[in-house]
Amino acid sequence: MNPKAISLEEKKLRPVVDHLNDLLANYHIHYQKLRGCHWNVRGNHFFTLHAKFEELYTNALTTIDELAERILTLGKAPFSTFKDYVEHADIGEVETIGMKDIDMVKAIIDDLEALIAMQRDLLEITSEADDEGTNDMVNAFMQFNEKQNWMLRAFVNKA
Numbered sequence: 001m002n003p004k005a006i007s008l009e010e011k012k013l014r015p016v017v018d019h020l021n022d023l024l025a026n027y028h029i030h031y032q033k034l035r036g037c038h039w040n041v042r043g044n045h046f047f048t049l050h051a052k053f054e055e056l057y058t059n060a061l062t063t064i065d066e067l068a069e070r071i072l073t074l075g076k077a078p079f080s081t082f083k084d085y086v087e088h089a090d091i092g093e094v095e096t097i098g099m100k101d102i103d104m105v106k107a108i109i110d111d112l113e114a115l116i117a118m119q120r121d122l123l124e125i126t127s128e129a130d131d132e133g134t135n136d137m138v139n140a141f142m143q144f145n146e147k148q149n150w151m152l153r154a155f156v157n158k159a
Contacts, residue, residue, distance in 0.1 A: 043100070
């Protein structure tokens with residue numbers, strides 16, 4: 001895809017695409033953490049958290065696909081190896097086997113806070129590039145994460 005075909009300037013889009021790829025890398029780490037939490041959650045909150053983690057990883061998977069397709073729409077290739085994801089992500093992996101259920105929730109809260117901060121930064125970059133399509137997409141992701149952050153914080157009484 002040529003960015004000019006959608007009335008955007010390639011030069012202005014370079015930082016947008018770089019940050020989208022970084023966000024993609026972070027979402028992959030977040031996604032795998034959610035899968036690990038879903039598979040390994042134990043305790044009194046099993047039924048609630050098992051379902052919640054599935055909801056969140058399903059959303060993260062959709063977000064990953066939308067990010068990759070937007071990067072392609074803007075004329076570049078998305079990261080597609082775990083090496084790239086680990087190398088470019090700020091979010092770290094955790095060992096979920098044996099992790100306490102509340103600690104899992106706190107780890108996901110930390111991820112959401114990091115993703116929200118990245119998304120806010122990206123919104124500024126997309127605005128400077130006059131890229132309203134990416135801006136709208138990222139804003140929707142951020143709104144979802146803000147709501148989930150609030151709900152999980154309420155769950156662990158971390159207001």
